[in-house]
Amino acid sequence: MRATPLLAALIITALSTSPALAYRYQVCSALGDSKDIKLPSASLTLRSSPVSFPAGVWLDGLNNAISQFNKNPSPFRFSRVTDSGGVGRGNGQSEVWGSTDNSVLQGAPAIAYTYYDCYWFFGIHSNINEGDTVFDYRSPWQWTPTTTKSAISRYTGSLRLLQGTAVHEFGHVTGLKHENRFYNVMGSDFTHLDTNGSTVNAYVGEDTGSGLVDLYGLNGSGIQDLAVAHWRYLGTSGEYSTHARTRIFNTGGTELSKSTVGAEPRYNVTRGTSVKAEFTFENLGRSTQTNAPVKFYISSNDIISTADTLILTSSVTLSRDTPSTTTRTVNIPSGLAAATNFWLGVIISTPAGVGDGNSANNTSYIRIRTN
Numbered sequence: 001m002r003a004t005p006l007l008a009a010l011i012i013t014a015l016s017t018s019p020a021l022a023y024r025y026q027v028c029s030a031l032g033d034s035k036d037i038k039l040p041s042a043s044l045t046l047r048s049s050p051v052s053f054p055a056g057v058w059l060d061g062l063n064n065a066i067s068q069f070n071k072n073p074s075p076f077r078f079s080r081v082t083d084s085g086g087v088g089r090g091n092g093q094s095e096v097w098g099s100t101d102n103s104v105l106q107g108a109p110a111i112a113y114t115y116y117d118c119y120w121f122f123g124i125h126s127n128i129n130e131g132d133t134v135f136d137y138r139s140p141w142q143w144t145p146t147t148t149k150s151a152i153s154r155y156t157g158s159l160r161l162l163q164g165t166a167v168h169e170f171g172h173v174t175g176l177k178h179e180n181r182f183y184n185v186m187g188s189d190f191t192h193l194d195t196n197g198s199t200v201n202a203y204v205g206e207d208t209g210s211g212l213v214d215l216y217g218l219n220g221s222g223i224q225d226l227a228v229a230h231w232r233y234l235g236t237s238g239e240y241s242t243h244a245r246t247r248i249f250n251t252g253g254t255e256l257s258k259s260t261v262g263a264e265p266r267y268n269v270t271r272g273t274s275v276k277a278e279f280t281f282e283n284l285g286r287s288t289q290t291n292a293p294v295k296f297y298i299s300s301n302d303i304i305s306t307a308d309t310l311i312l313t314s315s316v317t318l319s320r321d322t323p324s325t326t327t328r329t330v331n332i333p334s335g336l337a338a339a340t341n342f343w344l345g346v347i348i349s350t351p352a353g354v355g356d357g358n359s360a361n362n363t364s365y366i367r368i369r370t371n
């Protein structure tokens with residue numbers, strides 16, 4: 001969620017703008033000129049409430065969210081200090097806290113308030129002066145800072161990942177708005193995750209990373225990072241994108257039958273046949289990667305590694321623009337045990353000689369059962 005009080009007098013107009021590619025931000029326009037509405041520099045110190053985020057798991061979770069946000073291809077970086085003197089809206093400090101106040105939360109599980117100028121005085125003034133992030137923390141607590149997959153609501157748990165929503169709200173603080181046309185964290189952040197084994201991670205995503213580059217420029221010596229996920233764009237819910245799990249099809253393009261196991265889809269596959277496996281590939285780094293290796297595996301569990309059974313070596317070329325949800329045709333080995341659960345895994349790597357600054361998001365899987 002987002003709310004945008006204005007502090008400035010002489011307000012002209014603030015327009016929502018969508019560049020040709022994706023992501024949305026606000027623009028201040030006056031007298032035939034315009035400027036992006038953003039923070040005055042590529043860094044901001046967030047002040048966390050010591051009551052809402054005491055030392056321990058909650059503060060660790062908040063720090064994790066900041067760390068994930070900072071793995072973006074622009075120079076923009078958040079830092080954090082513990083607040084003193086009390087938190088509040090419109091006090092000139094960008095703070096993070098929990099609240100049970102409906103007038104602050106406005107019905108949202110979390111909300112960001114940005115305070116910005118948009119006026120002309122011998123030039124356009126369009127700086128964000130303050131960005132506050134507030135979580136609803138009334139009982140029953142709906143958040144978890146743990147990245148254990150079994151605790152998360154889109155898997156077998158019931159709680160929402162604090163870090164994912166924090167990344168979303170921090171995006172608002174930088175000047176980004178909601179986005180409903182692509183798989184992205186400024187849409188449905190609860191279903192914007194990367195996963196391997198028992199762990200899930202929140203992340204900025206390709207679309208939002210590109211938005212940050214638009215607002216704050218490219219970090220020319222910044223991160224290179226490719227990623228793969230088993231989530232994809234589904235549709236819109238108001239300003240938000242909605243996401244669903246990626247699928248497996250037969251070679252004719254018909255989705256295979258599936259059941260739900262451990263809150264995840266499990267596709268029924270026939271040994272010795274070819275199927276089309278769908279995944280979302282993202283370039284979260286500073287430059288285009290050409291012919292990046294993409295390898296598919298059969299695994300006996302949800303931990304995908306190069307020690308699993310390799311079934312296809314392919315490649316993909318990814319510029320940093322919007323996420324790419326595509327299929328690859330793979331053969332389900334005839335020698336697999338029948339009536340057995342497996343995981344169809346995928347690993348994407350940066351090309352040789354190009355480091356990958358975030359190896360946690362290079363693998364994904366879809367559950368399968370052989371027949």
Ligand SMILES: [Zn+2]
Pocket residue numbers: 001002168169172178
């Ligand atoms: Zn929002």
